[in-house]
Amino acid sequence: MMELLSLPHHGHATKTIRRLKSRSQQPYQYVSQRGDWVCLYGSDCEGVARSEWWLDVLTARGLLHEQEAGEQSVTIIENIGDLWHATLIDAGVVRQIWTDTHYHLCAANAGASHIFLVESLQAESVSENHERIVPPSDQELSLLELYRLTPPAQPLNNRRVIIGVSVLLAAVIALTLYVQRSDSNEPATSQVSHESVSPELKALPPWGMYRLVLHETVSAQTVMEGALLSTTHLALLPPSWKTKGLTQQGAELTATIEREPNGLIGVWQQWLRQHDSFSLFLSNDGDQHTLRLPLASGLPYWQSHVMPMQPTDQRLQDALVTMGFIAQQSSDKSSSTWQSKTWEVTHQGVSASELNTLAALFAVMPVSMKALTLKPVSPHRWSLSFSITLYGGL
Template sequence: MPNFTPNHVVTAASSFSKWQLARKHPGKYALTVERGHWLTRYVSDEPGVAMAEAWRHHLKETAPNHWCLIDRHSDAVFFMQVRNDVVRQAKLLSFDELDTLTLKMSDAVYLTPAIDALDERWSPFVIQAVAALTQKEWQGYTLKKSKAPKIFAGGAVLLMVLIAALWLTRTQDAPVKAVAPVVDDYQSYRQTMSQAISAAKSAEQALHLAALAQSAPPGWTLNALTLQGEQLTARLKRDEDGRLSDARHWSETLAHVDALLTPQSLTLSLPLTQKLKAWSAQMSPFEASDSLLDALTQLGWRISDTKESPSALIKTLSFTLKKDAMTLAELATFETLAEVYPLSLTTLQMTPRESGQYHATLHLTYTGENQ
């Protein structure tokens, strides 16, 4: 039986020729396809079939721009992803290894008869059933046996002439470059969201620190609350009547807060461990940032320094929020709003004013799908 899941690699055609790709990924049996600006190569040490290419051809007239297909293969599943008529992924994996985000962002997820389409695991996705390929449909994508070059005695003179010509013109084969395989389309997005500091959770922690500062002993008042790296820090200054013993005793009663006491100040720190990891398995449309900005404007925030940064799949909007007289209740309202958006925080500065108000500055980033 042929190998229906040969090794698959895809790279930009502008950087590598078919010959270079073949040298980098040799095999007894292979098939290289050039389509658009991409080179796709399938390699196997035994006779095989590029089933991914057969499926692409079979569905190209009816399939949307971005689609996936799942088929059972023994105890694993065959997964493939196509974008712009190019096979981006074709591999065997377990059901648990299927990437939820890739499936959610696909315009269609095709399931063969070997997959139970009624399984609840498929409910979040746009599922379509597809009939299995016939032998006639896939046999045209059989891998070709690689041929080693042979030199015959009768061609010795010609070979010497060619060698001399190459030496005289001093031409050399271009060095074989390391092929950079196309990574998972959403890998960068997932990594970004898993490392981004949650704006909502940061606001929650800022509320906690600000409330603690208000309960500080007499003679110790909040000077500023800031974000430093991944640490939220509240710095309290000692007034003329502030007692170090009171500050030390009070800080020792605080749970989950690091305290640093000096003769003139008390610094409280909270690590911001909550990231936007929950968003790594889903993506919000970039247009939803309009409703976010409108809501913030209605809540009295001033928006400035807006900057959009688009890429192939995602688009970010960075901006600055300011309020001259923010209350903690207004910060709590911001927390509630930010909770439903993929909103990260990079800068926070809160400086106390009179009557429990604060001058607040936040630098935020919204990350969404570039539709």
């Protein structure tokens, strides 16, 4: 069975790929990087990442571009063998993959997304009124090989590893002896007592404090992408399994999923299998499950770049108001060289598309976020509140 693990890379794609590979126990893997997201497909046997292939096929046909202009995501369903295979695509990235023996159950998990049904003999018996598309052509099928999962790398020859480690160890020892010899040749007057250093000299310069603050905060873009990932899955919870909301606690998003009296364990377990990449972040406590989605800290790009506060602050507030958010400025702090402004933002009902728009807005600005709260008000809308801080030069 194919599994899909995905995370936003926040400018550290290689690190994120290593992180995903460490979580997957499958020997055959395929990695896809699209925009700010990294997807890892894993399987216990040879295969192809057909979902990524379909993403490119739909894009080449012009179908995906048309749907991205609207608020709905896209789900493509095709029959292979005895199973219906589904792929959920949102904002140009594969978000979920799942299979089912029954078409209506497979389609039900697509939620409110627009469904493309690939024409086939099995599809002729489908009564649902979903948009049908022609099956892949021979030319399109010929590209499948490009998406093949690769086996794990062969281990290095033991002798070669030992030699390599020995050479490295010898180099380290030689470097250590050289440094010690150099230190012994220096005059005694070059040694300085750390206790004699004035406290004033240890104070961070203004821009040093700017970098430190941005290193310790959580990017608003990161939080929004995590919220988008979480709400996309939580909106598809099975019947009688509910969540009261999603909250940010520092560099982590948390949510509690509760079982109602009529909730079926078998249905829940099937949902977990269909959302296996998401279930990695769920812990089980009887009839209650807790989501803990870690978020990367810091704004790496903006630690070495500065955006002027004006007119960025006005553009940010105007964009929020235009989208229907209530944004009230709560603080304005400044030093000799840089400034920060904080807003409290609320909305009575946002969709996944609007969360994605927020993430895109925050991606081009040095903005941090805290105290995010999302509560479901309808199957696909959430009330929202958060605090954001914009950083910029005077």
